[in-house]
Amino acid sequence: MTAWRTPATLLTRLITTLTEQSVSRTPGNLVSVRLMAALAVTVVATGVGAFLAFGSETPIEQPASFSHRIHAGQVGLDCQFCHTSARRSTVAGLPPLTTCRGCHLEVKPDSDLVAPIHAAWDQQEPIEWMQVHDLPEYVRFDHSAHVNRDVDCSTCHGDVKSMETAQREVTHSMGFCVQCHADNDAPLDCTACHY
Ligand code: HEC
Ligand code: HEC
Ligand code: HEC
Ligand code: HEC
Ligand code: HEC
Numbered sequence: 001m002t003a004w005r006t007p008a009t010l011l012t013r014l015i016t017t018l019t020e021q022s023v024s025r026t027p028g029n030l031v032s033v034r035l036m037a038a039l040a041v042t043v044v045a046t047g048v049g050a051f052l053a054f055g056s057e058t059p060i061e062q063p064a065s066f067s068h069r070i071h072a073g074q075v076g077l078d079c080q081f082c083h084t085s086a087r088r089s090t091v092a093g094l095p096p097l098t099t100c101r102g103c104h105l106e107v108k109p110d111s112d113l114v115a116p117i118h119a120a121w122d123q124q125e126p127i128e129w130m131q132v133h134d135l136p137e138y139v140r141f142d143h144s145a146h147v148n149r150d151v152d153c154s155t156c157h158g159d160v161k162s163m164e165t166a167q168r169e170v171t172h173s174m175g176f177c178v179q180c181h182a183d184n185d186a187p188l189d190c191t192a193c194h195y
Pocket of ligand 1: 090136156
């Protein structure tokens with residue numbers, strides 16, 4: 001499947017597939033219209049994005065203190081201890097307040113850094129963690145398909161054990177996804193990953 005390896009051949013394959021799909025009157029027709037729209041938006045957005053952002057991303061700020069380095073690194077908790085649905089669902093999920101509180105009634109209960117957990121509990125309001133990853137809405141993704149095939153979290157999320165709050169270390173570009181699918185006999189048809 002080396003045909004996917006360079007952006008140029010990828011683009012050629014894309015254009016060929018799009019053309020084939022819009023000729024054959026299959027449901028792929030609808031997909032390709034949406035993808036064409038997405039492509040047009042991306043071309044414009046890339047230009048604007050490059051103009052506005054040029055360079056590195058600013059770290060994502062969170063409303064409360066949390067450290068993956070301490071919990072997953074030092075304490076050694078498994079990722080799925082907190083992200084419990086990764087194995088059985090499309091989403092990995094974030095831990096509810098009770099998970100944090102369960103430990104922190106005992107561990108450093110009086111720490112100022114832990115205070116937001118108790119405050120949120122008293123008000124019965126969840127901590128609203130900011131979203132770190134966000135695929136465009138026309139992309140389909142499924143955690144369980146990958147986790148059950150033993151793809152490690154770090155392949156797609158980087159060395160989270162060494163991070164405080166999570167940051168985007170791996171870019172989830174189409175090339176990134178397609179390359180690994182090609183190498184592992186995973187589906188390559190457009191509708192596997194696109195609505
Ligand atoms: C094959 C790549 C891949 C693997 C493996 C993977 N993730 Fe993800 N993860 C993603 C992508 C892509 C998103 C963004 C999804 C979106 O925006 O719809 C994401 C989003 C998330 C999110 C936020 C949204 C949600 O699903 O709750 C969490 C938390 C997460 N991943 C944790 C994990 C953990 C923990 C593991 C290992 C058990 C893992 N991921 C394995 C690619 C992956
Ligand atoms: C399995 C038990 C456990 C769970 C669950 C847990 N923590 Fe912790 N947490 C710890 C331990 C152990 C430490 C390290 C304490 C130390 O430094 O002695 C810690 C440290 C912290 C600290 C730093 C405290 C300080 O004063 O240095 C914060 C903040 C924190 N946790 C927040 C959270 C949040 C938010 C959650 C839920 C998302 C959570 N914890 C879930 C066990 C846990
Ligand atoms: C003690 C609970 C806990 C453990 C253990 C834990 N996480 Fe998290 N994780 C969180 C919390 C709370 C957030 C939300 C704050 C943030 O973004 O860092 C989060 C966020 C994330 C996100 C970003 C979600 C998004 O919005 O896109 C990813 C990815 C992630 N974790 C991966 C991992 C991986 C991989 C491991 C194992 C190495 C792991 N986590 C272990 C609690 C945990
Ligand atoms: C490390 C390799 C790897 C990466 C990276 C990867 N995948 Fe996968 N993907 C797989 C494997 C392996 C399967 C399982 C195929 C199977 O079960 O037959 C899979 C399955 C899937 C499925 C389920 C398909 C189906 O019809 O069952 C979707 C959807 C998917 N991947 C989307 C994505 C997206 C989107 C990305 C990028 C954000 C991505 N994948 C990145 C290896 C990968
Ligand atoms: C393994 C998953 C996967 C497969 C298979 C896949 N795509 Fe994608 N595609 C993605 C992801 C992820 C993005 C979003 C990339 C981003 O946000 O940077 C994307 C984005 C796009 C875009 C928007 C423009 C761009 O490059 O970001 C178009 C158009 C597109 N795909 C067309 C297709 C077509 C046509 C096919 C079939 C030949 C296809 N894709 C197959 C994962 C996939």
